[in-house]
Amino acid sequence: MDILSAQLAAAADKAMSELHGKTIERVQHETAITWAGRALASYALLMETGELQRLLDAEEYAHEALEHAALADPSLCGAIALHLADAKERALRTRNPL
Numbered sequence: 602m603d604i605l606s607a608q609l610a611a612a613a614d615k616a617m618s619e620l621h622g623k624t625i626e627r628v629q630h631e632t633a634i635t636w637a638g639r640a641l642a643s644y645a646l647l648m649e650t651g652e653l654q655r656l657l658d659a660e661e662y663a664h665e666a667l668e669h670a671a672l673a674d675p676s677l678c679g680a681i682a683l684h685l686a687d688a689k690e691r692a693l694r695t696r697n698p699l
Contacts, residue, residue: 629673636666637681644685644692651696659689 619628643659646652663685670678
């Protein structure tokens with residue numbers, strides 16, 4: 602079994618146990634929170650380093666967070682969007698790489 606096949610098999614096993622106990626909305630909610638956390642961490646790293654790549658990463662993570670939040674609950678999407686916009690604004694005021 603190659604590495605990718607092993608990784609996919611492990612992911613399927615993990616997903617199987619997850620899907621037995623959660624609704625799709627719960628999975629989307631948790632996924633949105635995970636992606637939003639990555640975006641917030643990347644904005645924090647941007648403030649530390651001023652690296653453009655940190656901003657680009659944060660934007661990608663934020664996009665994913667909002668996509669999953671919209672699938673889970675529109676009010677979650679709005680709440681996450683506000684948090685991310687605030688973090689982005691603070692990061693760009695502190696260290697704007699552009």
